[in-house]
Amino acid sequence: MKEGAPMKSQLQKQLESRIEQLVNKSGDDEKINRKKDLMSRRNAEIVKVQASAAVKDRQEEDGQTILLYQVHLKYLIKQKDKMYMEEEVENRKASFFRERIYSDREVLIDLNVPDNQPLNLEAEANANEARLSYYYDRLKAVQYAETWWNSYNPKYRKFTNDCTNFISQCLHEGGGPMRGYPNRGQGWWMQNNNYSYSWALAHGLMQYLSTSKSGLRAKQVGSPLELKLGDIICLDFQGDGRFDHNTIVTAKDAYGMPLVNAHTYNSRNRYWAYEDSSAYTPNIQYKFFTIVDG
DSSP states (O other): OOOOHHHHHHHHHHHHHHHHHHHHTOSOOHHHHHHHHHHHHTTEEEEEEEEEEEEEEEEEETTEEEEEEEEEEEEEEEETTEEEEEEEEEEEEEEEETTEEEEEEEOOOOOOOOOOOOTTTTHHHHHHSOOOOOOOOHHHHHHHHHHHTTSOOTTSOOOSSOHHHHHHHHHHHTTOOOBOTTOTTSSBOEETTEEOHHHHOHHHHHHHHHHOOSSSEEEEESOGGGOOTTOEEEEETTOSSOOOEEEEEEEEOTTSOEEEEETTTTEEEEETTOTTSTTOOTTOEEEEEEEEOO
16 A cells, blocks of 8 residues: 555665664664674674564554554665675554654564373374484575575465574475374374474474474584574573474674574574574574484
8 A cells, every 4th residue: 555755765764764873873773783793792793774664554553654664674684704795674654644754663463372182292293103214405495595584485375474484494494304194283284274383383383393203303412503504493582491493594794603593573694693583582402403404
């Protein structure tokens, strides 16, 4: 939908203000300040920022105009002698009254999707299924993550909370074999518009990678420095034991630390620790998995 010129002008001013804060280290936006602090601790610098906005919906409420829009941010980052581009997409909501903006905020997505997923879901499956042979092509997995980080492959079902579905797609395109159909509490699969808990739910995939002895398998390691391209990081933002986000390693920074791609909060070449995320809390916990060839 098209918004009027005054509204478009107001949104542009908002974007220009945020770019100014990011590049010139000014302002009091908490998320921006956390990103700048993270950059400083990584001995990295944001050299340039580009931002573009696309209006997704327009609503009229009690004399107000509400615009739902997406901002695509591109950060040119310098770290030691390395330059790379980080990208992210924010979903935002702006409110206008008489074509003047009076609020603009990021729309947060609840990553804590409730489910009744059983614990130790792999115990029965491992006892009854033979080991499936496969080779994990890390390059193909990364290429897929790069191609689809900000869009959705019609070959697969799409979810509102799409982070784990996206990671499962990357693993499958890299050669990870599905198994367990049609039992949703066993294995790792998507078939006939249905899926296992481990395919689409963040905690389910973490459980699967922790316990699988056949089909797609992984080894938990103690440090992000041990991860290779195509490996997986699981995040528990609240630190409550229920993991709610997954990412895939697609590059390394100048110090060999992982940069990741992800969905839901669509990101590319994002620093693995997510300290600049709106979902971040000081209680965040991580699990690092390297994929094992079958």
